[in-house]
Amino acid sequence: MDQAQPDDGKGHRRTRSAVKATRPRSSTKGPLDMADPLAPPPPTTQPSSSSSSSSSTTTPAAAPLSPNPQLIPHQLTPRMHPPLTPRATSPLPRSPALSPAPGTTRRPPPATTAPGPRPKDFSFLLRPEIFHPLTPLSIPPAFRNSAKQPPPETPLPELLEKGHFRAAAISAVQTLTGTGHATQPDPSDHVRIFELLYTRWACLTLINSTDLAAQEVKALGDLNSAFYLAEDAASGRTNHLVPWALRVLNVRLQAIGFGDLRRAVMSYYELAREARVKLAEAMGEHDNSSRELWRERLEDLGVRVAGALVEMGDVKGAGEHLRGLKIGDSGKMEMMRALLWLRLGDVDAARGCVMKGEGRGVTRGEKVVLALCDMADGEYEQAVGKWRELGEEEGGDEMVTVNLAVCLLYVGKMQEGRALLEGMVDTGRSSHTLLFNLTTMYELCTERARSLKVKLSEKVAAMEETNDGWEKTNADFKL
């Protein structure tokens, strides 16, 4: 190259001028104002003097998320596993065997509790003011007044089995706060408490109330706090008292609650670091089932990080992140990458994900990607053909039918699309997307869409109750 050339190396920098807030939002109004959401152990607990204060603001680990057995972290990071006093953590609820802590440097608990060793007190998670009431007004009358509404004494597992997620969310809180039919868990019974909390918040995300869950989850404070750790007497290992599923869900909810999605990426990395440690332990002990468990969890976290990056608007970064992941299922990886590039608008790259090499573009997933690519190129007629073909290969595939119906609207055949979606509902399908698309078509079909929507809600309310979720919200029908 010529020396006279401009400094083109510099020409490729990116100007990011947007000023970004780095501080998470302070807590919102409401009953939670009383408690500082960031304070690790709430005041009613016994703070461990050795606890390493709020550690959630440290930088994420640089360790890649792929399960690489060669890269086993040498030691547990002291920050995550502070030298706690030995404590037995029985997984059994209400176990009397909860061994007392041989009080080292613990301060005595507040006046109400008797001095002396006692199990960890989780009563701060049982306070009614943590939880928000759920309004039944967001439920269409067809569901609200249905005979299928479960009686209040219905046990929680049955509510979940039948997809009564709003009722389950309410029931879980009633149990936690001791206002329901089931007995309130003992403040030391962390297994039961976390199980109920997970049920509550998972169900809230399923009934379009993720924002509420994001506020309520602040009550947990910092899950990295040493307060949530316990040492297993038998193995001498440090275990986290909070179930994995709740910790994973907590990452997303806290990120939403504090209005800072980058926090999610960081927190997933922290979980991943722990998963890698556990994976290494399992491999050291030749514990195959444990190894598989942690390997899957690590993979799961890696995929969730990509999702968090997408939500932050960094689709390109998510793509680069995925490239560094090892996912056992190559078809799944292909689909993930293709969907990412489609979201970004790089249709060629999306096609490339499924068309590289010979004999590609033949599996069902690959054909789905190719049909989506046609739509992204605006070639809706071609896409209709591909969706029809996929539909003929296997009838009753909800995704394929919904996408065909959407595509038909773009080629001016909405009536046919509408009939397809109605047929899907008739076969008992009721995903949010199916209902949303169908009600959107209703809005286009008539000035009086409301009566069609109400009829649709009645039809769905008459469906069998399954764990796909029975009750729907007004938003699902755009009511």
Add this chain to the structure above:
Amino acid sequence: MSHQRHFSDAAVKEPHSVSLKVLRLTRPSLVSQYPLSPPLSSPTTTTSSLPPSPLPASLSYSSTPSSQTTNPHPFLLSPILALPPSFGSAHVGTTFSCTLCANHDIPPPIDGGPPLSVKTIRDVKIEAEMKTPSSPTLIPLLPPPPSSSSATNQEQTNTTGVDLTPGSTLQKIVKFDLREEGAHTLAVQVSYYEATETSGRTRTFKKLYQFVCKGLLVVRTKTSALGLGKGGRRRWVLEAQVENAAAAAGGQGEEGGGGGEVVYMEEIGLELERGLTARDVNFWGRGKNKEKVVLRPGEGEEVVFIVEEEEPWDGREEGEGRKVFGTLQIGWRGEMGARGFLATGRLGTRFLRPREQGGVKA
């Protein structure tokens, strides 16, 4: 759409038997999902078993045996598509597309009385025009003007009109390339013949939909002369900064990060005047080992071209004091592949003499 005005025939008080509904057809979007482990079965950290498969309700669509292979859970994005939830924003360089539905609405019976006698609706026609900030007249979209050749055959039916049975719909799709910033108005007129057992009449109504079209990409260019190149040819450097001028999504800060208009640069090229060649000296672009260029709101990217004459310089400068290169053309894609295209005005330089310097290498 943002603003809607309704003009009904002043003389006729009776409500229309035909309604018009519209939906802007931006690309459908991939639905996000947040897979969850089923409650009450989540193993504690010490339990050694595989993680349970996700709760069906937390996935974006229900699985059949084979669709398990198409849902990439626990990934956020899933292949099921949702129709556009709102109008969104309109940008210069993109194509505006919209579906227009004329519906024969059946009036509801009054308080449990007998159903009202349904009228016969014949010869329904939809006409659509676009008013842009600079055009003095409306630009016809539907039926398409005779000049736009390809679509005419398909759209032939529109000129003849369609009969609508009760509850049925005439659906049309219009497209318009947005080239100007400012207020646009889509004017739609529906006409039909309404017949009862005893009489009949032709009725029309018009609806106006207003929206504002904004610029998305801002391009700034700069040229400078280089020393004479191989064989004594004149050379210049053309630098261009492309910036995504979209506002970050609704002031929601980080949360809205995914909601702004993200632009994937598909290509930036020069359309040169005769006698010139250009070399792209950028590291990014399409193809292997090239980096994707993605501009989020407020972000910019610089591109550089070396423009060279094909013939050796004879020492003469252009009489008009300016050397014209040509236009810079930018093609981009939005979310789900929505296309955008912009061309700059004719770019050129006033630096007509090669840069004086020692030791020009071939």
